Amino acid sequence: MEGKEAVDEGAMIQGQADILQYMFHFADSMALKCAVELRIADIIHSHGCPITLSQIASGIDSPSPDISCLARVMRLLVRKKIFVASPQSDGGDTLYGLTHSSRWLLQDAEMSLAPMLLMENHPWFLAPWHCLSRCVKEGGIAFEKAHGRQIWDFASINPEFNKIFNDAMECTAKFTMRAIISGYKEGFGCVGSLVDVGGGTGGVMAEIVNANPHIKGINFDLPHVVVTAPEYPGVCHIGGDMFKDIPKADAVFMKWIMHDWGDEDCVKILKNCRKAIPEKSGKVIIVELVLQPDGEGMFDNTGLVFDLVMIAHSSGGKERTELQWKKVLEEGGFPRYKILKIPALQSIIEAYPE
Template sequence: METKEVAETTLLQGQAEIWKFMFGFADSMALKSAVELRIADIIHSHGGAATLSQIASTINNGGSPSPDINCLARIMRLLVRRDIFTVHHPSDSGDPLYNLTDSSKWLLHDSELTLAPMLLMENHPLLMAPWHCFSQCVKEGGIAFKKANGCEIWDFASANPEFNSLFNDGMACTSKVVTRGILLGYKEGLSRIGSLVDVGGGTGSLISEIVKANPHIKGINFDLPHVVSTAPEYRGVCHIGGDMFHAIPNADAVIMKWIMHDWGDEDCIKILRNCKKAIPRENGKVIIVECVVKPDGRGPFDDMAFVFDLLMIAHTSGGKERTELEWKKILEEGGFPRYKIITVPAFPSIIEAYPE
C-alpha cells in the first residue's frame, strides 16, 4: 500500500506534468522566433559558434532596430535547455559561445534539407487557430479549419496566394526530407517503373527528384490547377492539373506522399479506385508514403504519428493517420487486396499496394 509520502510525491509529479503540457506551445514559439531571426543561419555563418552579441549584431544588420539582447538571451536559454543549441563557456572568461546541434541544423534556411519552412507554416496563426476548435469539434462535429477560418484549407489556399505560397514552401521542404528517405530506401521499388504519376504532387519536388535519380522514369506531376500553375519546369516531368476524385493520368505506377492522410476512409477509397483505373492490371502498383500508427511503437518517429493524427483534425476535412489494420481495410475496399510495408529512413513508411 502506498505511503502518504509516496502518494504526495507522485501527485506532485503529476502536477509538474500538467504545467509542462500547459505551456507546451512555448517550445514551438521559441523555435519559431529562432527560425524567423535566422539564429541557426547566423551561428552557421560564424563557423558554427557565435556569441549573443554576434547573433544580435547580425540580426541588426538585417535592417532591424537595435535588438533586445536580454530577450534574445532568454529565448536562447530555453532552446539550450531543449538541446536545440548548446552553449560553451570559454575558460578565458570570454563571452559564451552558442553552437548548432543535430537538431538546429534542420533549421538552416539555405540547407538542401531543412524543416524551417514547415515550422513557419505550421506555427502560422491561421494554421494554429483550428487547434483551438477541438472541443467544439467533439461537441458538434465539423471541420476545425473551417470553424476557425471560414472555409476549408484547400479553398483558402486557392483564394489567398500568400498563404498558398507559405503552404507550398512548407510542403516542398518536407518533400525534400522525405524524398531523400525514399531514394535511399526504395531504390529497388523504383527500378522497374517506366512511368510514374505523383498524385497531389504539389509543385513537383518529389517527382523531379525521383526522375533525376531514375532517368528511365517518365514523370507526371498531378495536382489541382492552381497548384501546378506555380510549378517550375523539370527535365523529364510534365505537369497536369486536375482532380484526383474525378480521374488520374495513366502511368505504370502511382505515388502519393502524405495525401491519403488528408482524407476520410470513403474519400481514400475513391482515390484508390481512380488509381486502379490509371495503372496496368498486371505489374501496376500504388506507392503510398504515409505514417503507419503503431500503438506500442518505440521508434524515433512513432510518437509523432499520434501528433500528426491530431494535425489531421486541425487542418483537413476528415483526414487521419492509420494503423496497419486501418490501411488494410481501405486498400481492400479500394481494389488493392495485396500490400507490403517498407521501412525507409524517414518519418513515413512506404505502403506498396497491388491491384491483383
C-alpha cells in the same frame, strides 16, 4: 498508511509537474519560432564556429536588440538541446554553437524545417487548434470553424497564407524525397512509367525521373495547378480529377495525399488507381505515416501529433494505423501490400491489385 500517503503525495507532485510541463509546451515552439525569425542558427553558422551572445545580437536585424531577452530565450533552447553553450575556462563570454537539431533551423540550407515551423506557429494555423473541443462535441472541420471556410478555399483567396503553406510543403518534400530516393531504389527499378497523383507542379516527379532516367514520368493534378508547372526532362503534365480518372501507367505514386481524405474518399481514389495500372504487374506506391500508437520509434510520438494536425488543418483527413490502411486498401481493390521503412516520418506502402 503513512508510506502509502507519501507515495501518493509524491505521485501527485509528479503529476502536477507533468501537467505544468505539457501546459507550457507551446513556449518551446514559440522559442523555436523566435530563433527562426531572428535567424539565430544562420548567424552562428555564418561565423563557422560558436560565438558569443553579443556576436549573435550584432547579426540580428535590429539597431538595438535586447541582449538580456536574447539570453533568456537561448537559455531555454540550450536546455532543450537545440543549441549548445560552452562556458570559457578563462572567464570569457559563453560561446553558443549549433547542434544537429538547430541545423534544421537554417533558412539558407537545402534541408530545413524553418518554413514548416513558421507555418505551424502562425496565428492562422494555430486558431483551429482552439476548436478541438468543438470538433469533439459537434463534429465538423476545425479550420472551417476558426476561419469560416475550409483550408483550400482559404488559400485560394489569401495569397500570403498560400505562400506560407506552399513554402512549408516544399521544404518537407525535399527531405522526404531524399529519404525516398535513397531508401526505395529497387522499388523504382522495374517501373517503366509512373504517375504522381496530386503531384503539384511536378517537382517530386522530376526528382524521381532524375534519379531513375528509365522512368516515363506523368505529373497529375488539378488543371489550374499543372497549368503553372515548369517543364522537366522526362516529365509530362496532365490535368484532371483523381476522383474521376487517373492517367494509365505501370505504377501510381502518391505522397501525403490520402491522409487529407476520409476512408470513403480514399477508397474512391484507390479504385481509380487500380483502373490506371496493369492488373498483374501494376502497383501503387503510397508515402504516408503508419501510426504505431504504442511504438517507441523516434517518430512515433510525432505521428500521433500529426493525426491531430489533420483534425486541425485538413478537411476530414487522418493518419492511419496498419490495420486502418489494410481496410482501406482492401476496399479499394488492393488485397496485398507491404510496408517499407525509410529514414523519414513516413513509410512506403506498396499495394498490389492481386
